[in-house]
Amino acid sequence: xxxxxxxxxxxxxxxxTLHYWLAGPEDSSLVVFTHGGLLDHRMFEAQLASVAREYxxxxxxxxxxxxxxxxxxxxxxxxxTVVDDLLAIIDQQGYRQACFVGQSFGTFxxxxxxxxxxxxxxxxxxxxxxxxxxxxxxxxPRLQQGDGANRAPxxxxxxxxxxxxxxxxxxxxxxxACAPEETWRAMNKAVPDFFHExxxxxxxxxxxxxxxxxDALKGIGEQAQTWAQRDPHCQYVVIPxxxxxxxxxxxxxxxxxxxxxxxxxxxxxxKR
Numbered sequence: 001x002x003x004x005x006x007x008x009x010x011x012x013x014x015x016x017t018l019h020y021w022l023a024g025p026e027d028s029s030l031v032v033f034t035h036g037g038l039l040d041h042r043m044f045e046a047q048l049a050s051v052a053r054e055y056x057x058x059x060x061x062x063x064x065x066x067x068x069x070x071x072x073x074x075x076x077x078x079x080x081t082v083v084d085d086l087l088a089i090i091d092q093q094g095y096r097q098a099c100f101v102g103q104s105f106g107t108f109x110x111x112x113x114x115x116x117x118x119x120x121x122x123x124x125x126x127x128x129x130x131x132x133x134x135x136x137x138x139x140x141p142r143l144q145q146g147d148g149a150n151r152a153p154x155x156x157x158x159x160x161x162x163x164x165x166x167x168x169x170x171x172x173x174x175x176x177a178c179a180p181e182e183t184w185r186a187m188n189k190a191v192p193d194f195f196h197e198x199x200x201x202x203x204x205x206x207x208x209x210x211x212x213x214x215d216a217l218k219g220i221g222e223q224a225q226t227w228a229q230r231d232p233h234c235q236y237v238v239i240p241x242x243x244x245x246x247x248x249x250x251x252x253x254x255x256x257x258x259x260x261x262x263x264x265x266x267x268x269x270x271k272r
Contacts (some may be wrong), residue, residue, distance in 0.1 A: 004023055004048060004049060004052055005023065006021050006022070006023045007021065007022045007023070007050070008020075008021050008123075009021070009022065009250065011085075011088060011092055012087055013085045013088060013266055014072060014073075015072050016063060016068065016070075016071075016072035016073070017068065018060065018061065018062075018068045018089065019041075019060065019061050019066065019067040019068050019122050020041075020056075020058060020059060020060035020061070020089055021041060021058070021059045021060070022056065022057065022058055022059075022093070023052040023056075023057045023059075024051065024052035024053070024054070024055050024056045024057045025054070025055070025056060026056060026271060027056075027269055028054060028055045028056045028268055028269055028270070029056065029097075029098070029099065029100070029122070029267055029268060029269065029270040030055070030056045030057075030058060030090065030093070030095045030097075030098040030270075031051055031055045031056065031058070031098065031099045031100075031101060031266065032060075032086070032090065032098045032099070032100050032101065033047065033057065033058065033059050033060075033100070033101045033102075033103075033106075034060065034062065034086070034100070034101070034102045034103070034106030034107075034110055035059075035061070035062065035065065035066075035103060035105075035106050036103045036104035036105050036106055036164065036184065036244075037049065037104055037105030037106075037179075037184075037187055037191075038065065038105075038160055038174075038177075038178050038179040038187070039065065039066075039173075039174060039177045039178070039179075040058035040061050040065050040066030040067070040095065040177050040179075041060055041061050041066060042066070042173065042177065043103065043173065043177070043245060043247070043248060044059055044101075044103075044247065046247065046248055046251035046255070047247060047251070047254075047255060047258065049265055050255040050258070050259055051255075051258070051259070051262070054125055054262075054268055055099075055262065055266070055268070058089070058090070058098075060062040060086070060089060062082055062106075062109070063077070063081070063082060063085070063183075064077070064179055064180075064182065064183035064186065064187075065179045066177070066179075069179075069180070069183075071182050071183050071186055073186075075182065075186055076185050076186060076189075076190070077183075077186040077187050077189070077190040078190070079108060079109065079112055079190065079194050080116075080191075081114070082109055082171045083109060083112050083113045083117075086109065086113065087113070087117065090120075094171060095270075096112060096120065097119075097121065097122050097270065098120070098121070098122065098264065099121070099122050099123040099124065099125070099265070099266045100113060100114065100123075100124050100125070101124075101127070101257075101258075102116075102124075102125070102126060102127065102129060103127040103128060103129070103245065103247060103259060104127070104128050104129055104164075104217075104244060104245075105129075105187070106129075107126045107127065107128070107129025107130070108129065108130075108132055108168075108191070108194045110124055110125075110126070110129075110195070111124075111126075111129070111131070111132050111133065111203075112132065114173055114203060114204075114205065114207075115132075115133060115198075115201075118204050118205065119260065120150055121205050121207075122205065122265065122266055123205055123206045123207060123210070123261070123262075123265040123266050124203065124205060124207035125207065125208045125210070125258065125261065126207060126208065126209045126210065127209045127210050127211065127245075127246055127247055127254075128210070128212065128215055128217065128244045128245070129211075129220075129244055130195075130219070130220065130223060131223060131227045132194050132195050132196065133196065133197065133198040133201050134195075134223070134226070134227065134230070135195075135197050135218040136192065136195035137218070137223055138219070139218035139219045140191075140195075140219075141191065141216075152218040153181050153188065156184070157173075157175055157178040158175065160174055160175075160178055161174040161175040161178070162242060163216045163217070163243075164216075164243060164244045164245045165243050165244065165245045165248060165249055166212075166214055166242065166249050167240075167248070167249050169248075170243070170245050170249055172250045173189050173248070174245070202230065202231050202232065202233070203231045203233060203234070204232060204233070206233045206235070206236065206261075206264075206265040207231070207233060207234055207235070208234075208235050208257070208258070208261040209224055209227060209228055209234050209235065209236045209237070209239050210236075210238070210239055210246060210254070210257065211224055211238060211239065211244075211246060212238075212239045212241075212242030212243045212244060212245075212249055212250070213238050213239065213240050213241070213242060214241075214242060214243045214248035215242075215243055215244045215246070216243055216244055217244055220244075221238070224236060235261060237257050237267070239253055239254050239257070240253060241253075242254070
């Protein structure tokens with residue numbers, strides 16, 4: 001899409017300046033992409049041409065990631081603050097509703113927003129994430145313990161790069177993009193508290209649940225099957241030849257699934 005224009009904007013929230021990017025027709029429905037932990041908005045570059053051809057596409061850097069640094073928030077990562085910041089960005093653009101796409105850590109933000117403000121969400125897409133309204137997976141404490149706590153920063157960044165992708169280009173991107181130590185230490189402490197089991201809760205809007213067939217995070221695939229069975233509005237697709245960053249590892253297959261889902265559940269135009 002040679003004529004694609006990407007506009008860079010920012011918003012001040014408290015003592016932090018958050019950066020975000022927009023592309024696609026201004027009169028189309030909004031699709032918001034939230035990146036994985038320690039990475040940045042560039043992880044969705046392979047989706048730009050496909051999505052922004054028809055939809056208004058918003059990418060952003062979460063607190064402490066990419067260009068939205070330093071972390072701020074008093075050094076304590078707050079999921080609720082991040083959710084409210086994302087809604088402030090959307091409000092600034094004049095949208096009342098959007099489809100939200102999240103990858104890994106970004107799925108926590110997407111899910112919490114849908115849980116707290118379902119009226120703002122037309123549809124939702126999960127890429128390689130745990131369900132935060134189910135019991136936290138047993139593997140989570142082991143994943144959190146020592147994620148950088150006893151490693152040199154360079155060693156930790158390399159471990160993250162090796163974990164997220166199977167293609168060399170994906171690993172190289174993760175190694176270059178990896179957020180600073182302040183961010184990953186704050187997130188390491190915060191993530192276990194993101195889970196709040198909600199008996200009888202079902203995600204009320206259509207959602208696409210995906211993960212790579214070679215996702216290195218323990219329990220992603222196993223929990224996804226249970227999750228898909230729990231929620232009647234779920235479409236569950238395993239992305240072949242892909243690791244944790246499935247949208248990057250196999251962008252062609254993922255984009256086909258994503259566009260098909262959007263066409264079924266997100267109108268091309270919307271009244272604001």
